[in-house]
Amino acid sequence: MTLARIMNQPQDFKKMGIDPSKVEAWEDGIRNNDGPGNNEVWYFDADFDDGSKVVVGFRPKTAGAMMETGFEPNLNLAITRPNGETTQEFSFASMENSSMSKEKCDVHFGPDYCTGDFKEYDVHIESTEGIACDLHYRALVEPFRQGTSGIALGANDEYFYTDLSVPKCEVTGTLTYDGKTVDVHGQGYHDHQWMNISPMQAFHHWLWGRMYTDKYVVYIYDFVATERFGFTRLPFFMIADNETGKVVFTTDGRVDLETELAETSVGKEFPKTSKYTFKDGDNTAEFDVTWRDIIEVRDMYGNAPRDQAEAEEMAKKAGLTDMQKVTGGTKEMYDRAGIQPTYLRFFADGGVKLTLDGQTTESKGTMLYEYNYMGKVDPRAGV
Numbered sequence: 434m435t436l437a438r439i440m441n442q443p444q445d446f447k448k449m450g451i452d453p454s455k456v457e458a459w460e461d462g463i464r465n466n467d468g469p470g471n472n473e474v475w476y477f478d479a480d481f482d483d484g485s486k487v488v489v490g491f492r493p494k495t496a497g498a499m500m501e502t503g504f505e506p507n508l509n510l511a512i513t514r515p516n517g518e519t520t521q522e523f524s525f526a527s528m529e530n531s532s533m534s535k536e537k538c539d540v541h542f543g544p545d546y547c548t549g550d551f552k553e554y555d556v557h558i559e560s561t562e563g564i565a566c567d568l569h570y571r572a573l574v575e576p577f578r579q580g581t582s583g584i585a586l587g588a589n590d591e592y593f594y595t596d597l598s599v600p601k602c603e604v605t606g607t608l609t610y611d612g613k614t615v616d617v618h619g620q621g622y623h624d625h626q627w628m629n630i631s632p633m634q635a636f637h638h639w640l641w642g643r644m645y646t647d648k649y650v651v652y653i654y655d656f657v658a659t660e661r662f663g664f665t666r667l668p669f670f671m672i673a674d675n676e677t678g679k680v681v682f683t684t685d686g687r688v689d690l691e692t693e694l695a696e697t698s699v700g701k702e703f704p705k706t707s708k709y710t711f712k713d714g715d716n717t718a719e720f721d722v723t724w725r726d727i728i729e730v731r732d733m734y735g736n737a738p739r740d741q742a743e744a745e746e747m748a749k750k751a752g753l754t755d756m757q758k759v760t761g762g763t764k765e766m767y768d769r770a771g772i773q774p775t776y777l778r779f780f781a782d783g784g785v786k787l788t789l790d791g792q793t794t795e796s797k798g799t800m801l802y803e804y805n806y807m808g809k810v811d812p813r814a815g816v
Contacts, residue, residue, distance in 0.1 A: 434588055437658040437665035439686060441580025449581050456576040458550045460597060461538040464627040467493065467504045471629050475540055475547050477556050477570065479604040479621030480801075484515035487566055487608060487621075489556055491540045491547055493533065499631065506531040506542040512564045512610050520610060522561040538625065551576045551599060554623060556606075565614075568606035570621055572599050574650050574678040579669035586635055586662050594635050596669060598624035600643050600652040620645065633772055633807050637664060637814045640707065642802025644722070644783045648675055649796050651720060651785050653709070655690075657814055664814050666690075670711050672718055672787060682787060687712035690815065699732040699775040703804055704816065719786040722800060724779035731776040733762075740765045774807045 446453045451460065465471040477489040488511040493504045506528065511521035526542035533540050539548045545558045554570035578597045586592040604621035607614050622643060628635075637659050644651040654669040672682040688711050695705035706723040738744040740763050767773060784797040808814060 436588060437584065437586050437662040437667060439580050439667055439669075440583040440585050440590075440593070441686075445581050445583070445585075449583070451581050456551060456578060456597070458537040459535060460578070460582070461549070461551065461576075461625050462535040463493070463533040463540075464595075464625075465493070465629070467502055469500050469502055471627070472496070472499045473625070473627035475538060475623075475625050477547065477554070477568070477621060477623050479568065479570075479602075479617075479619050481604070481608075481617040481619035483615070483617065484517075485608060485615070485617060486513040486519075487511065487568070488521075489547070489558065489566065491542060491545075496631075504528050504531075508542055508545060508558065510558050510561050510564055510566060512566070512608055514610060520564050522564055524558070524560040526560070549623075554599075554602070563610070565609035566606065568604055568617075568621075570599075570602040570604050570623060572678070573601045573603055573620075573675075574599070574673040575680050577652060577671045577673070577680055577683070579654075579671075579683065584635075584656060584667050586630060586658065592628075592630040592635065594626070594628040594630060594632070594656075596624055596626050596654055598622070598652065600671070600673065601645060601650045632805075633770070633774060635659065635662070636805075637808035637811070638804065638806040638816060640704075640802060640804050642722075642781075642800050644785070644798045644800035646675075646785065646796035646798035648794060649673065649681075649785060649787070650675065651783070651798075651800075653720065653802075655709075657816075659808060660811070660813070664811075666815060668709075668711070670709070670718070670720070672785065681789065682711075682713055682716060682718050684711040684718070685713045692816065694816070697727070697777060698730060699735055699777070699806075701773075701775055701806060701810055702816070703777055703806065716790070717788045720783070721785075722781045722783035722802065724781040724802075725799075726780045727777055728780050728801075729776075729778035733774040733776070734764065734767055734772075735775070737762060737764045737767060739763060771809065772807050773809050774805075776803065776805050778803045 475491040506526040513519040582597040640655040650673040656667040670684040692704035693706040694702035
């Protein structure tokens, strides 16, 4: 029995009304409804020439309201200054002042919006308290989806989790922080995800990132499902040509992986080096990545209070009276769910060796990637 699979069969395209030969603008429009369990995100990030960074996410619901009926439009904006200091703020809007188009990416939450068509995007946020952005994205490569962009989970495809991306864009515009507005230029990324299951229920871990080399754009989203779904590996992987912007390789799902593990501060070993070999018919892509620096650590399990009583005590000491401001869960809650969520982000060296129609090319680069390790240590999970 198949408990997890990439949705790439003819019947999947037919069911979802997707043309397998091209990505259409409507696929970046709202794909879910406001029913319990549904959510989605239009995500944008960028790294700028002056060393600053930005991360933006527009969501119809908060994570805490995912199991409820109804929309609660919200967004997050994070700006990292050239000196490395980061400020993140959140904003909420009423549905009366919000809209999400089914025709294309055209999302408006009050005065804030993201809109585009896989070639050009505009992202504007002004409602956050101390930071703002006004950015234009110009796609440098084709949009990418693995199959229909979806993963099906469950014996009868009861659940789904998706990712549709534009892996490399030129980004221009302004960031506002510390009372000033700064012109910026750099490279960025956009994806759109929609799902009807929490990632902590769906996945034991994933590796997600992209690498820009002199020849190629390399994109990877290597999902591994939870034990409930057979620890199935579900890789999204593509290589695009820098000169043409065309996708030249996507995996057909066959993949081999070798890892060398290293200790980390969160009490789990993470892959220090990952060496993938992806297949597509007779073509192959050998992709390797070795982290040089750990640049972010989130130990949700290790830092969680033992139980609700300790959570309330921690909130009291922090001067919080609204318990909704206490994010995350307790160790007791995580233990009941059988998970130990931890997250690391890396700066890494990598390379790709691509063999197409008997011709081989190699290219190296650096990359930022995340390893979201939500499950407990288990040798069956293929970390």
